[in-house]
Amino acid sequence: MNPLAFLTDPVTQGFLQATTRLTIPIMLAALGGMFAERAGVLNIALEGMMLAGAFVGFAVAYASGSLWLGVGLGMMAGAIIGLALAFYTVRLSSDQVVVGIAINLTMIGATSYAFRAVFGPGAASPRVTPFPALNIPFLSDIPIAGPLLFQQGILVYAAFLLIPASWIVMSRMSAGMAITAVGEHPEAAETLGISVARVRSLCLVASGLIAGLGGAFLSLSATGLFLDNMTAGRGYIALAILLLGRRNPWGIAAAAALFGGADAFQLRGQGLGSGIPYQFLVMLPYILTIVVLIGFAGKGHNPAALGRPFQRNRAE
Amino acid sequence: MSDSIGTEPAPLVLRRVTVRFGSFTANDAIDFSVGRGEIHALLGENGAGKTTLMRVVAGLLVPQDGTIQIDGRVVRLTSPLDAAAHGIGMVHQHFMLISTLSVAQNVCVGIAKAGRLFPNLSQVARDLDEIGARYGLHVDPHALVGSLSVASQQRVEIVKALYRGARILVLDEPTAVLAPQEVEGLFRVLRMLAAAGTAIVFISHKLGEVMALSHRVSVLRDGRLVTTKATADTNPAELARLMIGEDLVLPQVDGKHASGPVAIETRSVHLRDEFGVPRLSDVSLAARSGEIVGVAGVDGNGQQQLAEILAGLQTPSSGSVIMTSPDGPIDVSHSGPGERIALGLSHIPEDRHRTALVDMSIADNAALDSIDRPPLARWGFLSHRAIRAFAARLIAANDVRCTGLDQPVMTLSGGNQQKVVLGRALAHSPRVIVAVQPTRGLDLGATVFVHRQLLAQCAAGAAIVLVSTELDEVLALSDRIVVMFAGRIVGSMTRAEVTLQRLGAMMTGQTA
Amino acid sequence: MSTSEAANSAPSAAIAGSAEFVSSLLAVLLALGVGAILIIAWGASPLTAYAALLDGAFGSWNSLAETLLRAIPLTFTGLAITVAFRAGTFNLGAEGQLFLGATAATWIGLALPSLPAPLLIPAMIAAAAVVGALWSLLAGVLKLRFGANELITTIMLNYIAILFVSYLLRGPLQEAAGYLPQTERLAANARFPALIAGTRLNAGFLLALLAVVLAHIAFWHTSWGFKLRVIGLNARAALNAGYNVTAITLSAFLISGVLAGLAGYMEVVGVQRRMIENLSPGFGYTGIIVALLGQTNPFGVLAAAILFAGLQVGGSTMQTASGVPSTLTTIIQGLVVLFVIGRGAVDLVLAHRAKRQP
Incomplete structure (x- = not known):
């Protein structure tokens, strides 16, 4: 018997596909978080941005019949939250954490209310047909990499493209240099002709666009439905992924894959009837997050101005 | 100004610049100028007004009175950008560098000189090598700034100013962070820059350096300009006397x-x-x-x-x-x-806001490190009456000027805040x-x-x-x-x- | 430096201080205003909806009793988060601590059914307090020992705790009938006496009031509370003043966990009479808002808890009367906080005006 047969075994295939499906939302949220944190703003509101993206994306796609319109407006919803966060943290110099938490709590209520408003209370859960898997010819037949990377919905490919794109922005473009300057040394950035307020605001909008895409992915690509609080803490897990991935797009992708794999593994474990109570399997990503925080807190470099509001012309 | 070298107007002239903070005059009608190719030292003790004057030139402070002229034209410098646009380059004592970016990125970030979207960093590197070759200012353009020594970072600051078109270079206490042998290297660079026509303001309180480097020297004391003279016409003893005050x-x-x-x-x-x-x-x-x-x-x-x-x-x-x-x-x-x-032991820390005071009332701050001592607290319970009595004694003994014990300590003047800290430290x-x-x-x-x-x-x-x-x-x-x-x-x-x-x-x- | 340090910009300083009662009241009115727009968008009349809400919350002895009953867990979680805020840390883990505390208390109550009430009730309270405290302390130790950001760890610990409770309720602790994920009913001697005859309001409310008073005394009349507040405002100054910053911070985590555990206990003995899987509709998270709106002041927390309890209780009446989903109240709660924090915008506008008209 071919010792490598398990690679093409449908169970393994399913596991690999699921890994990617579960990786993408948290990876996108973490990428969004990266832009905010590299500019020195702690974005706790990722959870709320994702939830908004998931709901608005779903509702619009359901109403219009266009998945793409749903994706677009879902991202916009995230961006609007980014603007709100920017208003608070940049204009008002509010505590970044308090505002983020308040936004998240508001969004849980808002999406749930709006869902009932749009689809009626207690209606049978509406569905849309999610983005179908798009098998890339030839590539999709490669063992492991095929199901992992090339038998996915189109949003997955879009998300993959965002990794090198973010990397190019951060390490090759003036914008990335300006973002780094603002996150590391806002006073110096101002002397260099960079507006800290503008860079941070734009970063939060970008953050919202990407996290909103992550949310829209949940409802429009991974499932085809919307559930109350369906993000289930992914926005917070993304913050741990950021730490593990050292706020670098490639690192984030790898760290997110680790979490996606753990999540797929626990789903698979539930399906296989391993005898382990399913609750312990579902705990896995959350425990992993804590392990990551223990192992990586204080290691690696944090943007020096992270979490610190900046006020121009502060006295002395 | 007649002091300028050559016939064209001096690159930087300050006339009767006055800066007040409330009733305190930090700069009192100061005249100052620096010519092309000149190194003009600004000498004074801490608190003499050097830093304030430098902040005016850097565009960080707008003086209440007086004018600033660049190349003979009166300008208003309201931001660091204004100053940079007029060719003023600052080398701050605390470097304005991004430690996680490379040298090349640090010099071109925020400006479009190397390309608006995708800066051509190899072009920047070539430009830096050229500047380096001209003035003996060698830095590795691809090195991360955070990995460089303090002396190298200072060179990066100078190179950055030059890359960005500075014709007037202001250095604030540049030798404070250098070892003696590095100071000599810095001086060589500054002399070459001056020889090439850059106007240099060198802020210091070290007599030896001022004597060794500058063409002219201005002495500030208590916010006033005491004198400006050619360095060759003076000596360290005279400068020390002028700087510290004749009466000292x-x-x-x-x-x-x-x-x-x-x-x-x-x-x-x-x-x-x-x-x-x-x-x-x-x-x-x-x-x-x-x-x-x-x-x-x-x-x-x-x-x-x-x-x-x-x-x-x-x-x-x-x-x-x-x-x-x-x-x-x-x-x-x-x-x-x-x-x-x-x-x-009792500690009067350097930075009272960071280490000594808490955004609470005067009474609470006065009791901060006595809070466990009876009668301020017994069995873990506070006696507010005892705390207030203690605080009242403390502010009376230390002449803290305040509206009352409940006044937030952060609204006191610096001197009165320090008296609270001092009184607290000496209370027991x-x-x-x-x-x-x-x-x-x-x-x-x-x-x-x-x-x-x-x-x-x-x-x-x-x-x-x-x-x-x-x-x-x-x-x-x-x-x-x-x-x-x-x-x-x-x-x-x-x-x-x-x-x-x-x-x-x-x-x-x-x-x- | 780690993320945790970046996050620790003294939340109490951000919230307390300039905030006053009036601005909180304005924030509530503004949030209700936005809620009215959402009700119109729903297609109902805000007047009818809010009238139903008010009636459902405070309209009768019974509804008032229900509101105060709902305020019990909110007061406890609000105090739990207040203690952490005052010490300059974020305890978002009240929800998990609540679930574990409630389960531990229920377990004791079911394991020792024959114990007389004067022994059983303290034993259950102790179980809830200890388990809640240990779960909270875990986050504290992870923060102080490893630098793990408590903001994220507490939320992760919530998920873990709730899943673990779910396992218990579907496994070892499940009722004999085995249909629903819940325990057996607690015996009568584990319950609290009613406070107002004919309503569900019980003596737990008195304990909530007691907790408020004790918290007030602790904050403002003990040297522990004094040090806690100093640490929350400026940990370095506290260290320089000779305080044992680590021990006091850990004690804040501990007490925060005790209070959250008690919230769960109160809900079990006072409302559900058994441990159920959906014990809390997010009391731990609403507690954050309660603490913020209450300006991290115990009496303010009590007022905010009653206000939000009224919103939640009245919300169900509103849903029945006008069809407007009760989740509207969640939005209003969140908006209240955003408006409280956003009062700086008013100053901004005023400053802008002043600049234009010198």
């Missing part, structure tokens, strides 16, 4: 403080910071009851770390801190401030006092008050370690003076042995 004579050794047994000492303390950089090397310092030991030195040579190690805010990497108690010496190297306070007849820059930012009256209080404590038998970069202060109070340089104690002398020359030599690292 070394205060008489009122001391003869009867010093008793050692109350606190460090034994060959070493300290490395979080990046592994040595901050203190082999520091052994002892203070006896009834004496004031002054720790002098240029800012940033380890005094602050030494004070924090004495106060218990930092733990030495090696070596020990010993305090004497009635039961004999106790090694407190690894105990925090709490244990040391119990042994009679400490046996050891670590005072760091106790009079920074205070007016004369408050300064005198603080000095008097410290002398009284000393007479009452406290051992005082006074860390200050104000030479006047160290000289006025100390029985013994040690000088720190680059994390070491380079010299120690009694006050009778002090001469300005000796002190100056030690402060620049020459052991005498």
